[in-house]
Amino acid sequence: MRIKADFDLCESNAVCVGMAPDVFELDDNDYLVILSEEVDDARAEEMRQVVASCPRSALSIE
Numbered sequence: 001m002r003i004k005a006d007f008d009l010c011e012s013n014a015v016c017v018g019m020a021p022d023v024f025e026l027d028d029n030d031y032l033v034i035l036s037e038e039v040d041d042a043r044a045e046e047m048r049q050v051v052a053s054c055p056r057s058a059l060s061i062e
């Protein structure tokens with residue numbers, strides 16, 4: 001599965017970073033970085049929760 005972010009919607013509040021810090025990170029300028037777009041399917045439920053928790057609906061799963 002692939003994680004996508006709409007960087008125009010993201011407001012860098014780090015909710016996703018807190019839930020999955022091995023996948024998401026904020027850089028030194030507070031811009032979201034997806035460290036690993038390709039995430040193991042075994043983590044599908046976890047990633048669905050992260051996507052659902054984004055207050056800006058900026059994340060999606062492909």
Ligand code: SF4
Pocket residue numbers: 005009010011012013014015016017024032053054055056057058059
């Ligand atoms: S939870 Fe959503 S708005 Fe917050 S940093 Fe992650 S993608 Fe951006």
